[in-house]
Amino acid sequence: MEHYSPTFKALGMTFDIPVMLMSVLASILVLILVTISTRNMTTGVPRGMQNFFEWVIDFVRGIAGQFMDAKTGTKFVTLGITLFLYIFISNQMGVLANFNVTYTEPNPSLGITQEVINQHGHAVTHDGHTVKEVTVSWFKSPTASPSVTFGLALMVLLYAHYLGIKKSPGKYVKHWFEPSPAMFILHVMEEFIIKPLTLPLRLFGNIFAGEVLIAFLLAGSAAAVSIPLVIWLGYSVFVGSIQAYIFTTLTLVYISQKVVDDH
Amino acid sequence: MKQDQNRPLRAFALVGTIGVEMATSVIFGFWAGSAIDRWLKTEPWFMLIGLLFGLALGVYGLYLLVKQFFGE
Numbered sequence: 001m002e003h004y005s006p007t008f009k010a011l012g013m014t015f016d017i018p019v020m021l022m023s024v025l026a027s028i029l030v031l032i033l034v035t036i037s038t039r040n041m042t043t044g045v046p047r048g049m050q051n052f053f054e055w056v057i058d059f060v061r062g063i064a065g066q067f068m069d070a071k072t073g074t075k076f077v078t079l080g081i082t083l084f085l086y087i088f089i090s091n092q093m094g095v096l097a098n099f100n101v102t103y104t105e106p107n108p109s110l111g112i113t114q115e116v117i118n119q120h121g122h123a124v125t126h127d128g129h130t131v132k133e134v135t136v137s138w139f140k141s142p143t144a145s146p147s148v149t150f151g152l153a154l155m156v157l158l159y160a161h162y163l164g165i166k167k168s169p170g171k172y173v174k175h176w177f178e179p180s181p182a183m184f185i186l187h188v189m190e191e192f193i194i195k196p197l198t199l200p201l202r203l204f205g206n207i208f209a210g211e212v213l214i215a216f217l218l219a220g221s222a223a224a225v226s227i228p229l230v231i232w233l234g235y236s237v238f239v240g241s242i243q244a245y246i247f248t249t250l251t252l253v254y255i256s257q258k259v260v261d262d263h
Numbered sequence: 264m265k266q267d268q269n270r271p272l273r274a275f276a277l278v279g280t281i282g283v284e285m286a287t288s289v290i291f292g293f294w295a296g297s298a299i300d301r302w303l304k305t306e307p308w309f310m311l312i313g314l315l316f317g318l319a320l321g322v323y324g325l326y327l328l329v330k331q332f333f334g335e
Contacts (some may be wrong), residue, residue, distance in 0.1 A: 066273070067331050183323075190324050194288055202283045246276045253331045 001135040002213070003100065004120045006111030016145065017111055023142035026090040035086065060084055063249050067256035076255055079159075083152070084248040087143060087158050087203065091240030094141030094211045095233055098218060104133045112136070139217075141240075144208045149200035156251045157196055164258030172258070199250055210236040277332060284328070285321040292317020 006017045023024055037053035046054055060080035064073030104121075106114040112134060121132030142148045164172040176187050217225045296313020300306045 079318050186320055186323050189291075189320050190327070193291060194284065194320060194324055197291070198280075198283045198287045201287065202279065205283075236270060242272075242275050245272055249273075249276045250280065257327065260277060261269065 004116065006116070006136060008111055016147065018136065018138050018140060019142055019145040019148060021138070022093065022140060023090070023148055026086060026093060026142055029089050029093075030085045031084075033089070050188075056085070060248065063245075064252050067252050068260050072256075072259060073252075076252060080248050080252060083156070083251055084090045084244050087152070087247050088241060088244035090141050090143040090148075091207050091244060092141075092237060093139070094144055094207065095214070095236045095240060097139050098137070098211075099139040100135050100137050100215055102133050102135045103192060104131045105134050110136075140211060143203055143243075144211045146200065146204045149204040152194075152203075152247070153200040155194060157199070157254065160251075160254045160258045161191075163255060167259055171261075175258075195254065199247070199254075203243050203247055206239050210239055273332060277329070280328060281325060284324050288321030288324060289314065289317040292320060 005019070007014050008017065009015070036055070036171065037049035039049075041050055061073065061077050064076055064080060065071070068076075103112045103117065106112055106117060117132050117134050121134045123130050124133050161172075164175075205238055210232075214229070214236065217229045217232060291301075292313040293310060293317070296310040296316070298308040299313070303309070
């Protein structure tokens, strides 16, 4: 049940190898999807994948349109599409496939040393002799790792502040003291503690919980878990889509709070 | 028309947001208050102040958010 994640240390930070591989793979999948959908584009009646991509653009434009006027919203449609597709595909990766590899021999190039096997492995008896084995979950959702979601949220929030300052430094400073100077402390807490915590934790929590229950169900016997597993997989697909929508929506809300004048 | 299509999704987004926003604010207030209490040995006063402050923060944060969602 317990999965070990190979890591390496560089520049005083710890890097999780499966998460790095999966986040790169998610980007490649998005790139392939977008390339396929925009190949052989026509200005006439769209066919096949072009239909799909036009729907995605319309969908994100619709989200942006709720919070800002069409002209401002159009500027952030690209950001919205990128975030939506990346998070959507990331969320589904751990649902559709859940590959685990079990190591009994050290493989230092993958970060599995004898030390790791001794420390994290659990004893299993094969043909009369006992070996220690370590299970590594190589294929999983990158968004089930808090580092990825905190990274995404940090980029988005810094970008929102940057846009606010770029648009009008005076108004940006003023909005911290609106509607009254007493609100300053609430604004600071909201911007620097609550937003950077809630945005990533919501995404991470939902996807991580989904993966934990999938891993838990997969460990059970087929007769007992097959029906709950099918239901839970279906629900996880739904949760993954909703979370991608929520992250994109909140990103555009946070940006609109900084760039739209009427508040 | 587009607004109507998005309405159920917006409801999901709001429901998914409200709980987390409220919980994070209250837990943060409680944690910060308790930390000050441990530091100054004034239990339980700053914990209570932090809790109320967290509630206020949660409500205010949600007000800002809901204002954007129904910002007409």
